[in-house]
Amino acid sequence: MSELAKALTDLEENKVYQLVDEKIKNGVSPLDIIAECNEGMVGVGNLFSSGEYFLSQLIFSAEIFKNIMQQLEPLMPKSDAGDSASKVIIGTVKGDIHDIGKNIVANLLRGSGFDVIDLGVDVSAEKFVETVRETGARVLGLSALLNFTYPEMKNVVDALTEAGLRDKVTVIIGGAPCNEQVREFTGADYYAEDAVTGVNICKKIYQ
Missing domain, CATH: 1.10.1240.10 (Methionine synthase domain)
Structure with a gap:
């Protein structure tokens, strides 16, 4: 070290x-x-x-x-904002206002050269869908710290499906209540147990 x-x-x-x-x-x-x-x-x-x-x-x-x-x-060197492959949308889902973990992930992603679109906290499924559609980002990171808000992650995934965008974006979830069972429940593609894992998943997706 x-x-x-x-x-x-x-x-x-x-x-x-x-x-x-x-x-x-x-x-x-x-x-x-x-x-x-x-x-x-x-x-x-x-x-x-x-x-x-x-x-x-x-x-x-x-x-x-x-x-x-x-x-x-x-x-820092500027990434090509026009390249959708470099874009990652991230936000804390509706009903949750915690942002510590989300901010760490966002900062690490920026440090790794990704163009991060941080939607903040208490973000609705509609806002996530709208941003995916407008930006063409291929990765969406959903954060939740409160146990009762992780079902909102499923709402976001369902909304992406209804909008015809599910096959165009990789969904990663993270936060205290999340695990592989929650990932299966929500229909997300990946579960990141910590910020570094989340960044590594993004790098793997864009190899």
């Missing part, structure tokens, strides 16, 4: 920002910096999964990562 990745895993906020500033001044690629931060976020996720970190630490790490992304975004 690099020094930057370890600092982020250890939640050493000031050290993280200092290391990022040094790397920028030394001409390190923004994508390489994000890759190191990605490694650190995986470390945080592992500590959270093992019970060593709590939700507060997870939120704190996401805030640090968000600040880094805001600093790096102007320096």
Whole structure:
């Protein structure tokens, strides 16, 4: 693990920002910096999964990562916005206003060169369908943190089918209540157990 990745895993906020500033001044690629931060976020996720970190630490790490992304975004190479194969739509489904996990995935996707269309939280099935139709995006990521909102993911998939768009888009679901059983229930194509897995699935789809 690099020094930057370890600092982020250890939640050493000031050290993280200092290391990022040094790397920028030394001409390190923004994508390489994000890759190191990605490694650190995986470390945080592992500590959270093992019970060593709590939700507060997870939120704190996401805030640090968000600040880094805001600093790096102007320096990042621009992807071809006209290429539908690079586009990923993401949003938290209707009835759920949580966005921590969604934001991490969106930032990691942008860092990997994808053109991310983030619809935010509490997004209706109609809005997802409309955006798929308008943008031609081939991947749709649905996020839910509340147990009672995952059936809304099925509503989105059903709405895509009714609109004749289901065979044109790959649907990935993620969030606390999700697992393979939920994926089968919703009719989604993939279940991502964490942000890094979600990004890797997108890369696999576009190989």
